[in-house]
Amino acid sequence: MFPRPIEKSSVGVQTAYKIFLPIALFIWLLPLLAIFMTSVRSAADINSGNVFGWPTDFQIIENYTAVFTQSDAVTYFLNSIKITLPTVAISVALACLAGYALAIYRFRAALPLFFVFIAGNFVPFQILMVPVRQLSVETGLYNTVTGLVLFHAAFQTGFCTLFMRNFIKALPMELIESARIDGVGEFRIFWHLVLPLVRPAIAALSVLIFTFIWNDFFWATVLTNGEASKPITAGVRALNGQFVSQWHLVSAASLLAAVPPVLMFFLMQKHFIAGLTLGATKG
Template sequence: MYPLPVERWKPLNRTLYKASLPLALLIWLLPMLAVLVTSIRSSDELSQGDYWGWPRHFALIENYGTALTQTPMLHYFANSVLITVPSVIGAIVLASMAGFALATYRFPGNTAVLFAFVAGNFVPIQILMIPVRDMALKVGLFNSVWALVIFHVSFQTGFCTLFLRNFIKQLPFEMIEAARVEGASEWTIYWRIVLPLIRPALAALGILVFTFVWNDYFWALCLTQGDEAAPITVGVAALKGQWTTAWNLVAAGSVLAALPSVLMFFLMQKHFVAGLTFGASKG
């Protein structure tokens, strides 16, 4: 039922597997390495068609300085922060309360509500483009940070609720019943008992939602116009010129756009792994 551990493979298969890992890693990292090298390449080398050779002149400070000071990258970055942070907090808060209710309360329609959250994750986001855009125009939220915040909170809450409900369901229900017998309110149980116990899951979910929202390009393109509320993903695309494109600046902007989510993962790596393995073993 489960894959056989690598240690129990045949010697030949194990050797081929270990030999193929560096090759697969190189192929996977090649586009990222190309972007990094392009971000420190001078414009003269790019105009001469030198895309894959090692840079003869390093323009690290020049390219990144230009991307930060002579383009609206800092404005795009601020918009991304204003969109991502409230979206992550809002989605996790709503999902934790909904997951707590679905995991601990027994009421008619509990399963149907859970299925509704699950079904929402299977809806292709492309078919929602026109209705969501029209709704944002009608309520006056189009081309605003709040339009993206409200949409991301709404769309991410379903996945987060399913994720947290399964974690809360693994907690000993007798502990919650004992707290109720002692007179603790439902809010106290939720705030002082459930949330501290699922802290690794909250950390893992926070990293996932942060990455989803920060890297979003589709909805940022649909719900914004111009530079006023555009996040950094749209801002990088806006660095392309109408007639010619400074690909070194685009590459530098792409690196700056990806840096927060990469740093977030490495800083929270222990919590992320602990959250994904939370409840995987007992004893």
């Protein structure tokens, strides 16, 4: 049922593993390496057809500086921060409250309501493109940072609630019953007892949602039209002119856009792994 540890395999299998693992890792990282090599080329190098070969001229400082001088990259980055951080806060906060109610309280509509949250995660977001865009236009939220925050929070809360409900459900009910017997209020139980116990899960969920929202391109394209409210994922396209494709600048901007989620993961790596493995063992 479970994979066999490589240490318990034969010497031949271990040798083959050590040989093919670096090869597989290199193949997996090859697209990222190609983007990096493109980001340090000159425009003349790309136009001459030298796309996959060794660059004839390295323009690291020039290309990465041009991302900020030839576009509104600073505005795009700020918009991404304004969109991502409030969305994470709203989604996780609502998920903790809803997950606590669905996991702890026993009422007739608890299970059907939980199924509604689950079913929402399986709705293809492409079919919601037209009604969501129309709703944003009618409510005045189209092409605004506020609109992106609200719609992202609405779409992510279902998954977050499913995530938090399962973790809170795994907590010993005796702890909550003991606190109730001692006369502790429900909000104090939630704030001082439940939240500290599921803190690793909250950290893991925050990293996931941060990555989802920061890397979103679909809704950033559907719900924005001007440059003032675009996040970095949609703003990268502004580096391509109407008649000239500046792929070296697009590649540089793409790599810069990928830095915050990577930093977020490494800074929260300890809590992220602890959150994913919470409740995986007994004792």
